[in-house]
Amino acid sequence: xxxTTIKPADPKLDPTTPMKSATTYNNFYEFGTGKGDxxxxxxxxxxxxxxxxxxGEVAKPMTIGIEDLLKFPMEERIYRLRCVEGWSxxxxxxxxxxAELLKRVExxxxxxxxxxxxxxDPKQMPGLRSWVLDWPYTEGLRLDEAMHPLALLAVGMYxxxxxxxxxxxxxxxxxxxxxxxxxxxxxxxxxxxxxxxxAWNKSQPREYGFYSNVNPEVxxxxxSQATERRVGDFSRRKTLPFNGYGEEVASLYAGMxxxxxx
Amino acid sequence: xxxxxxxxxxxxxxNAALTSRWAKPAVFMFALIPLIWTVWLAYTGELGAEPVLxxxxxxxxWALRFLLIALALTPLRMLTGVAGLARxxxxxGLFAFFYAVVHLSTYIxxxxxxxxxxxxxxxxxxxxxxVGMGAFMILTTLAATSxxxxxxxxxxxRWRLLHKGVFVAxxxxxxxxxxxxxxxxxxxxxxxxxxxGLLAFRRWPIRLARRKEPxxxxxxxxxxxxxxxxxxxxPDGSSPARRS
Numbered sequence: 001x002x003x004t005t006i007k008p009a010d011p012k013l014d015p016t017t018p019m020k021s022a023t024t025y026n027n028f029y030e031f032g033t034g035k036g037d038x039x040x041x042x043x044x045x046x047x048x049x050x051x052x053x054x055x056g057e058v059a060k061p062m063t064i065g066i067e068d069l070l071k072f073p074m075e076e077r078i079y080r081l082r083c084v085e086g087w088s089x090x091x092x093x094x095x096x097x098x099a100e101l102l103k104r105v106e107x108x109x110x111x112x113x114x115x116x117x118x119x120x121d122p123k124q125m126p127g128l129r130s131w132v133l134d135w136p137y138t139e140g141l142r143l144d145e146a147m148h149p150l151a152l153l154a155v156g157m158y159x160x161x162x163x164x165x166x167x168x169x170x171x172x173x174x175x176x177x178x179x180x181x182x183x184x185x186x187x188x189x190x191x192x193x194x195x196x197x198x199a200w201n202k203s204q205p206r207e208y209g210f211y212s213n214v215n216p217e218v219x220x221x222x223x224s225q226a227t228e229r230r231v232g233d234f235s236r237r238k239t240l241p242f243n244g245y246g247e248e249v250a251s252l253y254a255g256m257x258x259x260x261x262x
Numbered sequence: 263x264x265x266x267x268x269x270x271x272x273x274x275x276x277n278a279a280l281t282s283r284w285a286k287p288a289v290f291m292f293a294l295i296p297l298i299w300t301v302w303l304a305y306t307g308e309l310g311a312e313p314v315l316x317x318x319x320x321x322x323x324w325a326l327r328f329l330l331i332a333l334a335l336t337p338l339r340m341l342t343g344v345a346g347l348a349r350x351x352x353x354x355g356l357f358a359f360f361y362a363v364v365h366l367s368t369y370i371x372x373x374x375x376x377x378x379x380x381x382x383x384x385x386x387x388x389x390x391x392x393v394g395m396g397a398f399m400i401l402t403t404l405a406a407t408s409x410x411x412x413x414x415x416x417x418x419x420r421w422r423l424l425h426k427g428v429f430v431a432x433x434x435x436x437x438x439x440x441x442x443x444x445x446x447x448x449x450x451x452x453x454x455x456x457x458x459g460l461l462a463f464r465r466w467p468i469r470l471a472r473r474k475e476p477x478x479x480x481x482x483x484x485x486x487x488x489x490x491x492x493x494x495x496x497p498d499g500s501s502p503a504r505r506s
Binding site: 029035085200204219222226234235236 | 310311312314315372373374375377380383384387388389390441442443444445446447448449
């Protein structure tokens with residue numbers, strides 16, 4: 001069994017979201033823009049064989065198969081997930097720190113950012129046929145964010161193998177950022193010198209910044225980010241800076257204007 | 263082999279059905295189905311993980327659908343020559359308003375839980391909500407002036423001009439939908455295209471059916487106007503159903 005290493009300080013305030021909600025209410029536009037589309041059509045995704053190509057500014061580029069990724073020491077972490085749309089969940093992920101994988105490829109001194117890419121196969125992902133975003137889905141982190149112990153690569157949730165609609169077989173979970181930063185079904189990781197382009201930022205740069213840290217003070221241009229509705233709750237609750245992980249991550253952004261770097 | 267289908271017979275049958283005394287109650291009941299269905303799903307917990315947001319979305323979508331259906335009746339009547347379709351314009355337009363009321367109330371009462379400060383900030387700060395509220399104000403005005411008495415009071419010309427506002431409301435509703443989704447999604451654009459198409463039809467009408475109107479009257483010409491009558495006559499003798 002997998003040890004639980006991180007959980008909400010107050011489980012009464014942050015009860016775990018029912019698995020059914022977390023597996024039927026998803027944003028995974030590769031399978032359609034409806035919240036139920038991923039659960040309906042992600043069955044088409046083949047998660048074996050699966051490889052992640054890791055390269056760029058690294059001493060030891062490699063292609064690593066899912067079998068080897070599953071050999072990392074696993075832990076369970078119960079994180080809050082805050083979607084940029086104003087809803088949130090509490091999900092028990094199973095995975096290992098992204099830093100552990102990055103250490104293996106030995107980033108060089110030139111590496112300052114990490115770029116991620118989702119699978120881009122219209123045969124398995126019907127949503128890729130519509131031009132909602134500039135496919136493939138890409139995301140990025142600054143290297144120090146990526147090396148932060150809270151940044152997780154998840155291969156499971158609720159003690160089970162990650163369901164396809166939640167980003168199988170392996171996805172990123174960055175709990176202090178809006179959910180879209182937590183890229184799903186990763187096929188490529190690249191360490192780079194310059195800030196990499198990211199899918200939502202390319203589509204609407206004013207609305208989705210590169211950092212996209214959860215911040216109740218900085219509204220999305222089209223809606224307020226001050227409150228959120230926890231899925232299953234009736235009324236809204238206040239959104240916390242860095243989604244409540246400020247103590248752990250705020251120092252990463254010391255001296256930065258977070259209104260500018262939204 | 264197949265029996266020949268006579269278009270005029272079909273048209274007459276459609277007209278007979280649409281002008282029967284059961285047609286309006288039937289359409290009325292059908293128009294309530296989305297509401298009953300959504301309430302039922304919410305009650306049984308089948309509305310998904312975010313029932314509040316789902317009910318806001320569903321009611322908004324049905325408001326837009328009924329608005330477009332109401333706007334499609336005149337083109338449909340002109341295309342098919344089925345005059346009876348015109349009887350339902352006001353009722354379906356009012357259903358669009360009804361679902362817009364449900365949409366706004368669920369947003370205010372369920373989504374924001376009467377947080378008036380947040381709501382006011384939404385209206386002034388967020389263009390898609392400003393646009394949506396604009397559409398709602400127009401629909402409210404049109405609903406308030408939808409009675410035969412109001413046609414008389416305003417005078418036909420002014421009433422017709424005012425009710426052209428329905429297209430502004432339709433376009434605003436489509437814009438509201440396009441603006442609120444993330445990215446360029448297909449569904450809102452399709453609704454907008456339909457709305458623009460229906461507007462363009464008024465400018466460049468196409469007539470497939472040979473003009474036989476008024477081959478079938480929607481009711482005897484001499485019948486006095488009852489409270490239920492859908493087509494109040496303008497002072498110039500025309501009917502709002504035949505215009506706009």
